[in-house]
Amino acid sequence: MGICLSGRDETPFAFGETLTTDIANYDGDYTYGAGPNGEYRATTVAANAFSANAFGLYNTHGNVCEWCADDYFGDYRNASDSAVARLSGDPASLKVLRGGSWINLPRGCRSADRVRNSRATEDLLVGFRVSCGLPA
Numbered sequence: 001m002g003i004c005l006s007g008r009d010e011t012p013f014a015f016g017e018t019l020t021t022d023i024a025n026y027d028g029d030y031t032y033g034a035g036p037n038g039e040y041r042a043t044t045v046a047a048n049a050f051s052a053n054a055f056g057l058y059n060t061h062g063n064v065c066e067w068c069a070d071d072y073f074g075d076y077r078n079a080s081d082s083a084v085a086r087l088s089g090d091p092a093s094l095k096v097l098r099g100g101s102w103i104n105l106p107r108g109c110r111s112a113d114r115v116r117n118s119r120a121t122e123d124l125l126v127g128f129r130v131s132c133g134l135p136a
Helices: none
Strands: 065-071 095-098 114-117
Touching: none
Parallel strands: none
Antiparallel strands: 065 095, 095 114
């Protein structure tokens, strides 16, 4: 699983202040900020259906919520700024999901938005991203 950073983004989305259905798969019947209404596809799309972000990653907003290595905590107190997953040590802890899915409103696709779920969850709205770190 990829590690979710507790970054302090300057914009709500990797692509800027708002989101459109030209660059992400979400419920386009709803808007965020000054963004326009768009298409509601009501299903997932191919991983490369939209342009990659600055890191070469596809679908970081919308399509499917992504499992993160982090355990869920109610807030970021005592969280590290490093890329190390934040773990509670409890094997039954809830995990973090980020990025929103095709059924979400654009607000749920924001970089800062996160939800929690059981590790046993199997759902058409949930997926994962395989990632690796670069050698030091």
